Amino acid sequence: MTHSKKKVLVTGAARGIGLSIAKTLAAKQYELVLLTSNGVSADALRRELLVEETKATVFPLDLSDRDAIADFAAEWTEPLWGLVNNAGICKTFGIQDVGDDPFNDVLATNLEGPYRLTRGLLSRIERPGRIVNVASQLGREGRAGYSAYCASKFGLIGMTKCWAKELGASGITVNAVCPGWVGTEMSFKDVDRMAAEQGVSAERFYAEVCDPLELKRFNTPEEVANLVAFLLSEDASGITGRDWMMQTVWNQQ
Numbered sequence: 001m002t003h004s005k006k007k008v009l010v011t012g013a014a015r016g017i018g019l020s021i022a023k024t025l026a027a028k029q030y031e032l033v034l035l036t037s038n039g040v041s042a043d044a045l046r047r048e049l050l051v052e053e054t055k056a057t058v059f060p061l062d063l064s065d066r067d068a069i070a071d072f073a074a075e076w077t078e079p080l081w082g083l084v085n086n087a088g089i090c091k092t093f094g095i096q097d098v099g100d101d102p103f104n105d106v107l108a109t110n111l112e113g114p115y116r117l118t119r120g121l122l123s124r125i126e127r128p129g130r131i132v133n134v135a136s137q138l139g140r141e142g143r144a145g146y147s148a149y150c151a152s153k154f155g156l157i158g159m160t161k162c163w164a165k166e167l168g169a170s171g172i173t174v175n176a177v178c179p180g181w182v183g184t185e186m187s188f189k190d191v192d193r194m195a196a197e198q199g200v201s202a203e204r205f206y207a208e209v210c211d212p213l214e215l216k217r218f219n220t221p222e223e224v225a226n227l228v229a230f231l232l233s234e235d236a237s238g239i240t241g242r243d244w245m246m247q248t249v250w251n252q253q
């Protein structure tokens with residue numbers, strides 16, 4: 001008897017944590033549906049060995065565009081074992097800053113996007129099935145300058161807990177992962193900016209940030225991917241509505 005592979009859709013799969021999730025899931029024999037934000041990153045992802053080897057399908061979908069999400073979801077007909085809402089952006093802006101604020105952009109991409117995509121695809125998610133949302137430790141703690149990002153990630157954790165209650169009886173589990181600093185483009189941009197603001201080198205700032213952390217270093221994208229893979233697995237059938245931290249909260253003010 002042949003078993004078809006379980007299919008998992010991952011957003012933000014072109015780089016960083018999302019690409020690591022895709023690679024980790026491919027090694028575990030999942031069939032992959034990979035989303036990026038636009039045609040250019042979709043084409044770049046299609047050239048990755050991972051996609052060539054696994055025959056993953058790649059689609060561009062801007063998660064801040066609710067009409068595009070509705071069209072994508074309406075056209076999607078295949079069953080999905082899992083949905084990983086990983087894509088996200090981080091734009092800082094203090095409450096006292098002057099100028100155009102990024103609030104709507106960040107909320108649209110990080111919060112409304114996952115809400116609309118999940119709602120649109122829900123009828124295609126298998127029972128049992130899995131939803132994993134990539135939130136952040138900044139979904140549990142505040143940080144100066146991060147009000148839009150924190151609002152989006154606190155919101156994503158809130159939605160995780162609501163969906164777990166709504167979907168538990170049907171066999172769909174819903175969990176959030178809440179990494180702290182992870183070594184990707186997103187975090188190294190922040191390290192460079194914060195180091196410059198404090199007038200210290202990026203190396204010194206990195207060392208200061210890592211000092212209170214148990215592991216004395218950032219997590220790797222692969223470590224986050226391993227947690228996501230566990231929460232997607234059959235072994236995690238009894239875990240839902242939780243927000244999973246990886247290390248101590250580091251906080252800047």
Ligand SMILES: NC(=O)c1ccc[n+]([C@@H]2O[C@H](COP(=O)([O-])OP(=O)(O)OC[C@H]3O[C@@H](n4cnc5c(N)ncnc54)[C@H](OP(=O)(O)O)[C@@H]3O)[C@@H](O)[C@H]2O)c1
Pocket residue numbers: 011012013014015016017018035036037038041042061062063064086087088089090109134135136137178179180181182183184185186187
């Ligand atoms: N890095 C960290 O320290 C850290 C810590 C905690 C949580 N996180 C969370 O982990 C997730 C992944 O972060 P990362 O560090 O891997 O970030 P990253 O390297 O900047 O990658 C972000 C991904 O999100 C996609 N994306 C951005 N805007 C989008 C949009 N409008 N529509 C669809 N996709 C969009 C990007 O697609 P394109 O490639 O097409 O641009 C990219 O693949 C995010 O939700 C982030 O908030 C990161």
